[in-house]
Amino acid sequence: MPTLNKPNGSNLNNESKSKIALQIENLNVHFGEGHDRFQAVKDVSISVAEGGSFGLVGESGSGKSTVLRAVSGLVTDWDGVIDVDGEHISKKREMSYCRTIQMVFQDPYASLHPRHSIDRTLSEPLRLHKFDNIDDRVNQALIDVGLGASFRFRYPHQLSGGQRQRVAIARALMLEPVILLLDEPTSALDVSVQAEILNLLSDIRKKRKLTYILVTHDLAVVAHMCDEIAVMSHGEIVEVMDVDTMRHSTPKHEYTRELLQASEGYQPEA
Amino acid sequence: MSKPLLEVEDLWVRFPSKRRVVEAVRGISFSVGRERVGIVGESGSGKSMTGRAILRLIREPGEVEAKKIHFDGQDLQGLSEKQMRDVRGHKISLVMQDPKFSLNPVMKVGDQIAEAYRVHTNASKAEAKKRSIEMLNAVQIRNPERVYDSYPHEVSGGMGQRIMIAMMLIPEPDLLIADEPTSALDVTVQMRVLQIMDKLVKERGMGLIFISHDLNLVASFCDRVIIMYGGRIVETCRADELQNAKHPYTRGLLNALPDIHKPKDQLSVLERDPKWIEDPSVDAYS
Amino acid sequence: MTLNSGTPALKQGLRAWLTSDAPESRFHAQMVQVYAGWQSLCANKLAFIGFMIIVALILVAIFAPLLATHDPSIQDLKATLLPPQTDGHIFGTDDSGRDIWSRVVYGSRITLFIVALVAFTAPVFGLLVGTVSGYLGGWVDTVLMRITDIFLAFPRLVLALAFVSALGAGIENAVLAISLTAWPPYARIARAETLTIRHSDYIAAIQLQGAGRIRIIVGHIWPMCMSSLIVRVTLDMAGIILTAAGLGFLGLGAQPPSPEWGAMISAGRTFIYDHWWIATMPGLAIFIVSLGFNLLGDGLRDILDPKKAES
Numbered sequence: 001m002p003t004l005n006k007p008n009g010s011n012l013n014n015e016s017k018s019k020i021a022l023q024i025e026n027l028n029v030h031f032g033e034g035h036d037r038f039q040a041v042k043d044v045s046i047s048v049a050e051g052g053s054f055g056l057v058g059e060s061g062s063g064k065s066t067v068l069r070a071v072s073g074l075v076t077d078w079d080g081v082i083d084v085d086g087e088h089i090s091k092k093r094e095m096s097y098c099r100t101i102q103m104v105f106q107d108p109y110a111s112l113h114p115r116h117s118i119d120r121t122l123s124e125p126l127r128l129h130k131f132d133n134i135d136d137r138v139n140q141a142l143i144d145v146g147l148g149a150s151f152r153f154r155y156p157h158q159l160s161g162g163q164r165q166r167v168a169i170a171r172a173l174m175l176e177p178v179i180l181l182l183d184e185p186t187s188a189l190d191v192s193v194q195a196e197i198l199n200l201l202s203d204i205r206k207k208r209k210l211t212y213i214l215v216t217h218d219l220a221v222v223a224h225m226c227d228e229i230a231v232m233s234h235g236e237i238v239e240v241m242d243v244d245t246m247r248h249s250t251p252k253h254e255y256t257r258e259l260l261q262a263s264e265g266y267q268p269e270a
Numbered sequence: 271m272s273k274p275l276l277e278v279e280d281l282w283v284r285f286p287s288k289r290r291v292v293e294a295v296r297g298i299s300f301s302v303g304r305e306r307v308g309i310v311g312e313s314g315s316g317k318s319m320t321g322r323a324i325l326r327l328i329r330e331p332g333e334v335e336a337k338k339i340h341f342d343g344q345d346l347q348g349l350s351e352k353q354m355r356d357v358r359g360h361k362i363s364l365v366m367q368d369p370k371f372s373l374n375p376v377m378k379v380g381d382q383i384a385e386a387y388r389v390h391t392n393a394s395k396a397e398a399k400k401r402s403i404e405m406l407n408a409v410q411i412r413n414p415e416r417v418y419d420s421y422p423h424e425v426s427g428g429m430g431q432r433i434m435i436a437m438m439l440i441p442e443p444d445l446l447i448a449d450e451p452t453s454a455l456d457v458t459v460q461m462r463v464l465q466i467m468d469k470l471v472k473e474r475g476m477g478l479i480f481i482s483h484d485l486n487l488v489a490s491f492c493d494r495v496i497i498m499y500g501g502r503i504v505e506t507c508r509a510d511e512l513q514n515a516k517h518p519y520t521r522g523l524l525n526a527l528p529d530i531h532k533p534k535d536q537l538s539v540l541e542r543d544p545k546w547i548e549d550p551s552v553d554a555y556s
Numbered sequence: 557m558t559l560n561s562g563t564p565a566l567k568q569g570l571r572a573w574l575t576s577d578a579p580e581s582r583f584h585a586q587m588v589q590v591y592a593g594w595q596s597l598c599a600n601k602l603a604f605i606g607f608m609i610i611v612a613l614i615l616v617a618i619f620a621p622l623l624a625t626h627d628p629s630i631q632d633l634k635a636t637l638l639p640p641q642t643d644g645h646i647f648g649t650d651d652s653g654r655d656i657w658s659r660v661v662y663g664s665r666i667t668l669f670i671v672a673l674v675a676f677t678a679p680v681f682g683l684l685v686g687t688v689s690g691y692l693g694g695w696v697d698t699v700l701m702r703i704t705d706i707f708l709a710f711p712r713l714v715l716a717l718a719f720v721s722a723l724g725a726g727i728e729n730a731v732l733a734i735s736l737t738a739w740p741p742y743a744r745i746a747r748a749e750t751l752t753i754r755h756s757d758y759i760a761a762i763q764l765q766g767a768g769r770i771r772i773i774v775g776h777i778w779p780m781c782m783s784s785l786i787v788r789v790t791l792d793m794a795g796i797i798l799t800a801a802g803l804g805f806l807g808l809g810a811q812p813p814s815p816e817w818g819a820m821i822s823a824g825r826t827f828i829y830d831h832w833w834i835a836t837m838p839g840l841a842i843f844i845v846s847l848g849f850n851l852l853g854d855g856l857r858d859i860l861d862p863k864k865a866e867s
Binding site: 093103124150171174 | 577578579580581582584585589756757758760761762763764765766767771775776779780
């Protein structure tokens with residue numbers, strides 16, 4: 001992967017030999033058993049620099065979310081190498097792993113427990129990991145995501161989609177992870193709310209020096225958020241490029257060009 | 271375009287509940303000719319309700335009220351439920367977002383299309399089948415004979431959506447209302463579906479109401495754009511003029527979109543003004 | 557006077573506090589939830605009637621000594637088979653001269669005892685089996701569900717009869733038998749709910765935060781199964797009361813002279829043609845209480861999951 005070692009865009013002002021936060025080599029993920037067994041991810045290798053923001057784009061069924069789920073540990077039927085902070089990750093995750101990697105899900109209407117108050121959703125991870133000052137931390141987390149402490153004792157059904165996604169982001173940040181996996185964090189939201197959430201995510205990354213891996217089908221979102229982008233199709237990575245290559249519409253692969261063209265809007269002649 | 275195909279004047283959709291009446295659509299007027307009209311808005315703007323209200327598909331306890339809903343010179347409000355059923359599908363078709371809920375799961379795809387054809391024409395079974403396969407061909411389904419004999423669960427989402435479109439188009443409607451018809455589809459399939467609809471407008475002179483939340487798509491696909499906010503039309507403009515829209519809401523939406531070619535540190539956030547709900551709409555023509 | 561003018565303001569304040577959009581504490585949030593539930597219960601007339609019947613049953617059971625006009629077990633052979641409204645016997649007397657009204661009143665205690673005991677054992681056990689089975693899957697699921705199937709394969713009353721005859725007649729054994737036969741449907745419901753919940757994003761989120769299986773099942777899956785179970789249990793209560801009465805009627809439940817309603821009907825059936833009230837009065841009591849539970853259950857279904865009620 002020659003493109004990987006190129007110096008990245010202006011957003012990443014580390015020295016060229018920056019530390020690698022996440023490295024995936026030859027990742028294969030399977031679903032099902034026996035006759036129904038099929039390979040969702042084939043030989044995927046990526047590496048994400050510390051403090052970087054890496055985008056995975058592709059259409060539905062391309063396996064992009066599955067990569068995230070394998071990294072997070074939600075999917076266990078995988079082989080290959082996943083290195084986080086230079087250490088191999090085994091299939092059985094340690095408790096401490098939760099404090100390294102957290103995830104934000106696509107649909108804020110489905111990712112918050114409908115019968116738990118915001119307070120419970122945010123304080124439960126703290127209790128699990130025996131944090132102190134739980135009250136202060138929950139209040140601060142709500143302020144950090146722009147909601148304010150008055151939201152603390154509400155229930156998800158009292159919040160709008162954007163507010164729920166803010167709570168989901170707050171929950172992912174409770175354990176102070178260094179890597180945040182974002183699975184289509186704005187695709188269920190209206191454009192005006194999407195702008196707010198993307199701004200929030202950029203601010204948080206700057207403030208906390210987090211590493212992002214963002215999965216989306218929206219090329220404009222990935223261009224806005226990421227320094228480096230991998231395009232996936234049918235479980236494989238077809239191209240890895242930096243954001244400038246994408247902006248200037250000079251990708252090498254045919255499929256990437258097709259995606260870029262489609263994102264420009266409707267063309268009468270295909 | 272001497273006489274518009276559809277004329278709507280002062281359309282209201284209300285949902286009375288115990289405590290208050292929710293007004294989903296609040297007194298909008300517009301007309302559609304044999305052209306592609308996009309209705310854009312965020313969730314809750316009333317764009318889907320508008321499409322349903324025209325076809326009288328608002329469920330209880332919702333109420334529709336309008337000074338005028340005229341289609342092809344005919345007053346739709348004066349029609350009986352039976353006559354309305356004839357209008358739906360035959361003259362005006364509706365394509366919805368998710369094909370899974372619109373296709374009958376225990377009936378072969380082809381039979382459903384053929385039935386849609388036979389309800390509105392008195393064609394024989396053999397002829398209906400022939401037309402159905404032609405139609406599947408027209409929506410660019412490879413191997414239409416095989417698809418004709420399959421059940422809805424056997425086809426993919428993108429194909430299901432194209433089957434829905436074939437089913438809605440086979441009675442040759444004069445007006446197609448498409449409610450987010452492509453947002454569940456992959457971009458490449460989405461293009462193909464749009465091309466089919468485009469062709470029908472150009473070749474057959476069909477009218478199209480394209481309801482979507484995707485500003486870029488509507489701007490590039492439609493002739494005219496209606497922007498809705500809070501149950502009202504805030505602005506109407508030509509699609510190729512959308513970038514020069516005047517209303518602060520439309521401007522705000524456009525600015526909130528990230529752009530591949532114009533990187534910026536922060537996206538501008540839409541500041542909502544309560545006045546928008548009451549102010550008269552901006553018309554780019556005037 | 558100052559006190560008078562203060563009360564409405566206090567009422568207003570309490571109302572605002574209970575309907576607040578932004579609760580200030582955990583307790584406040586819970587109270588808001590409870591109040592919202594109470595309001596929707598009041599809005600549903602039939603459910604409210606059902607609820608009032610259950611409350612009345614509880615009150616009668618608590619205040620039985622005050623409401624009863626006679627001692628329920630004292631026989632008075634000079635006053636047997638008196639029709640209702642004679643000599644201060646509201647519902648008349650039975651063949652041993654016992655006051656039927658007092659027996660029905662005291663019988664409510666037995667009914668309530670049966671209901672409470674079954675309601676706190678069978679659904680809890682079913683919930684445990686169903687959620688564990690659904691969440692863990694694999695061989696645990698297979699084993700637990702086959703056991704459930706075996707219990708489901710027997711007709712309830714027949715199985716209860718077998719248990720009671722093995723364990724010996726008596727009210728405690730009747731309750732045990734009913735509980736043993738009542739749990740499988742709850743396990744099925746809980747498992748079905750669990751299967752739809754276990755792959756949802758909020759369960760994935762708590763898994764990523766390192767929660768163990770027990771915590772996920774108890775803290776995250778149980779609350780989602782509760783509403784459908786509560787509805788089902790309430791609707792089943794009528795059946796459970798009838799089963800208990802049936803066992804009593806067959807002489808396998810509560811033993812005489814205990815004033816259990818089913819046993820009372822059984823005793824009265826010999827005189828049904830000449831002295832109708834002996835069997836009718838406890839029968840009416842069973843009918844009203846069963847109706848109350850059914851109305852409440854129907855209403856709770858509307859309140860707790862509006863989606864299912866629509867379809």
